[in-house]
Amino acid sequence: MAAKTTSATPAQRPLTRTEKVHRALRLAILEQRLTPGARLPEDMIGEAFGSSRTIAREALGRLAAEGLVELLPNRGAFVANPTLEEGRGIFAVRAALERAMVRQLAGRIDAEVARTLHEMIEEEGRLAAKSDAEAIRLAGEFHLYLAGLTGNPLLERYLTEVVSRCSLVMAMYGRPHSADCGAREHREIVEAMLAGDFARAGDLMEHHVEEVAARAQLGARVDCDVRAVLADFAAQMPKE
Amino acid sequence: MAAKTTSATPAQRPLTRTEKVHRALRLAILEQRLTPGARLPEDMIGEAFGSSRTIAREALGRLAAEGLVELLPNRGAFVANPTLEEGRGIFAVRAALERAMVRQLAGRIDAEVARTLHEMIEEEGRLAAKSDAEAIRLAGEFHLYLAGLTGNPLLERYLTEVVSRCSLVMAMYGRPHSADCGAREHREIVEAMLAGDFARAGDLMEHHVEEVAARAQLGARVDCDVRAVLADFAAQMPKE
């Protein structure tokens, strides 16, 4: 009952243009090719992809729903530029969701899935030292695979979203090589799940996510909320 | 730090048409005036609201992102028709999020907010016996108010979504008067939060949500997965 993988190649319909643009932009943002705060005019996007504004607009709308771009009415779209505070909030939500996920999964992992999990963990270890972007992506994959196992579409959707946004936050505020998820921690979690110890598995995962957040954000650079900065400087100014 | 209410009337810009239609449809779905599974052609919606398909299309897109409508490529939009299984999944996610929410809030509720909370709980008790739709809406309000207190935009967004969808699920599968949230349980949760007992508050809330789900879904009517039903009937048919 917990062995169904998430994608069984569902029809492979030829992808609407909107979706193509959506995916492309999503990737560009997650790989930091489009840096946080960057302006994304509909015209420019349409032109870049050889489509009309209609497409660009719809893609931007979806990205906004995922929290990867911010959509200001009559102003335009910008790559999401989460504050450190928001970043912490995102990690908090992620921790809550992942705890519930592994609790639900504990004791329902069959042998084949267990093998896949162990393989993924090994792969992580191997690639941890390579490119930073790759490491971030790979780390997310383990978590998303687990999400797929739950068979809970909403949980899966939310996790996809928060994992994406966590990647973004880590890329923004994280120290260079802080993205790796720690193969040892993953292993422990899988152990607990296999043992059917849902309480322990949940606690481990919750702690794991919090730990990743803590590791990454040690080197947090001050975020550029212009208003706040100005307020600070205004307060420091010589009076009168 | 936890006393900021969620909406400080942020500019009140005159609401784009898309948003108006979006809200209207949302309400119609949550009040069950548009029943699950109902077809929602863009033309019809545009005509109904005196707008063009563009508006209808965008509103439907947003509703799809919230999970209130299902969008089938080249087929059209339908009011979401969650299976009982999906309903349980939604409640599971909700339980996880609400647990995290009250844990975070515990010990950070000031006197004024506490009074507001107690007022809301009383109001619930008063209105529980009245209209069913009202009861569902009111029950959600308590939870959403708490979400606003966290100051975590993502948590707030997700909770808004799951509360909506839970309402839908309860309306579909719940017994007539099962929607009330139980003022006593709410009171206990607030007590625990005021006492700063975050572990107890979290557990109470998690249990509370699960309890609501259990109460509501006792009378669960079989969900209409056409394929499955047909398979059943096909198997029961006289052979040859």
Next chain:
DNA sequence: TCTGTCAAGATCGTATGCACTATTGCCGGG
């Protein structure tokens, strides 16, 4: 020099039209 006004440009909000896809009912052949 500073400030308020205004016009030009950029960009979004919305409407409309055409092309394409999926569904449905019809019809002829078995």
Next chain:
DNA sequence: CCCGGCAATAGTGCATACGATCTTGACAGA
């Protein structure tokens, strides 16, 4: 009577056009 193909229809996918709104830079007045 049943089945497969075909045409009509409904409805979406996408492009384009126009009006509305916001931003920006220039300019005149204090």
